[in-house]
Amino acid sequence: MGQEPITNTALSTLARITPKLAQLSEEVLFADIWQRKQLSPRDRSLITVAALVTLNRSEQLPFHLRLAQENGVSQSELSELFTHLAFYAGWPAAASAVTVAAQSFSE
Template sequence: MSTLVGTGHKTMGSVAPKLAEISDAVLFGDIWERAALSKRDRSLVTVAALIALYRQEQLPFHLSKAVEHGVTREELTEVVTHLAFYAGWPAAASAVKLLESL
């Protein structure tokens, strides 16, 4: 079972218990466990999507998880640099600020 299971309960269980339950069961218990992509690759995809969609609130958690899943800071910096041209300079610049805290 994923080390991510329980994250939904911890982060939103007291306010939105059903959303927490679904997040733990489906997102973290099923999607993150599918064998077609490694957790490392899933982390890269997730971080890229969060940067591109400017989801700054979710990004610190997933940057940390990416490092836990074997993504290096250098690789994360490269993702941010690459996305500056596809997702926009402000989104990349904001992500750089979050990378500093890793």
């Protein structure tokens, strides 16, 4: 994950509405936390996607699904993650994530 990870419209919106939150996202979350050596970017992506599915934060999922794939997580692994989480996070949360993933995967 050497490139700027959040150079999309979400960051533009953050910067426009809450410049400090955008700065913290870039400088702390992605330039520090995501770069720590104790977990690989792939592992961090799996954890992040699982947390977003569990918390039903589907608005954040498209970005993190793309990032997960860039970090080496396959679509079949993400599919398995959704299936597994259906039993721990709830069926509706997993089904909602699958809907978002289907759209993200087709792009």
